[in-house]
Amino acid sequence: MNLEADLKTILVPVDFSPFSDLAVDYALHLAQAFDAQVRLLHAAVLFQEDASDQQRLQAYTQWVAEQEKKIFGQMSARKMLGISRGARIQTEVVRGVSAGNAILDYVESHPVDLVVMGSHGRTGLSHLLQGSVAEKIVRLAPVPVLTVHRSVKSFQLQRILVPIDFSVYCQRALEHAFCLCEKFEARITILHVVEQDVHPSVYAGDVHSVFEVDPALKKQIIDNMQAFVSDWGTESRVEEYVVLEGKAHKQIVDFAAANHMDLIVISTHGLSGLDYFLLGSTTEKVVRWAACPVLTVKRFESNF
The missing domain is CATH 3.40.50.620 (HUPs)
Incomplete structure (x- = not known):
């Protein structure tokens, strides 16, 4: 692929931490330079439930739906930020048994040319997150992956x-x-x-x-x-x-x-x-x- 001609869609997995917000900032800079679209993706991680326990499953499903309403609100705020900077930006929420698998499934099934993600998530355990999510995406995604370390303060590319x-x-x-x-x-x-x-x-x-x-x-x-x-x-x-x-x-x-x-x-x-x-x-x-x-x-x- 030719970067100049073919970078059309940048995917940014977000977990609403400062580190994923930094990844969003990097993606917006790249999108502006390459006239690309940005897609913000949040993976709502589901716990495995016993499908035979209908009452428990129904209560859990309702809880997930309520959480997703809050998630959409947080995604909308980040979308408006992108729009204010002149970006073409979309937001999506997907469900999965793990964040890594949900992100990879999305990349495989959608036209994504680049993944930009923070290397430190909500838990504050950067190495644990990298082992379970960021490194998994780097290893298995069929497209380039830009990981932004938690120590980075702002976008710079000189x-x-x-x-x-x-x-x-x-x-x-x-x-x-x-x-x-x-x-x-x-x-x-x-x-x-x-x-x-x-x-x-x-x-x-x-x-x-x-x-x-x-x-x-x-x-x-x-x-x-x-x-x-x-x-x-x-x-x-x-x-x-x-x-x-x-x-x-x-x-x-x-x-x-x-x-x-x-x-x-x-x-x-x-x-x-x-x-x-x-x-x-x-x-x-x-x-x-x-x-x-x-x-x-x-x-x-x-x-x-």
Whole structure:
């Protein structure tokens, strides 16, 4: 999918916490830039009831209906905010046995091109929420997902970090990053992390880095990075090429924080070819620990 041409509908799951309201703000900025529609979605989570206990089930169903009236009121307030900012915005409430499944079902059955969601919900337990909702959406949604961390104060998009591993799967991440750069006049930093361990046999020589073993390696990697990027975007937007050594997810998160990045754009599929294993070892950890928003891009996207 071409971001410029095909980003038509942005879905924002909301739970009325300050963190989901921040996601709404991000979605409104993107919608304005791309002339897209915003859909606010609240998943009313249902507890499993014994269908044979009709009296109990009827009372519970009535309680859910009353709660949904309150929900529609809260959704209307957010819709009016979007309209006041010139957005085309819709609101929907769906029922489901879990928020994650309800969101995924909606994405599968409606024309959604991007999901924007906060990474911290009503419970105040960010890691628990990420494990049960945000990380599930990142892993299973067939479209890109932008997660906005609770530490973000306001929308900002001037510096974008794109980690690459030279696989075909990070090409989409580059495409999306360059498109965002054009829309928001941002700058890109391209990062590659070398995870190659130094063999113990060299320790006697007090060598602890692969770059000490091969001093020319870093320049070779940067040359390859420049060649790789030039095939997929406007290189003039690249501010810096960076090569680091260590655990990929830690280096990505630490570099983004130290250099005040506004967004990380990362693919969910790397050299291994195993989506879930890569996601668990790198991308999902970046989503979990990065202080800035993270846009995760699928290797195969149904729309985006």
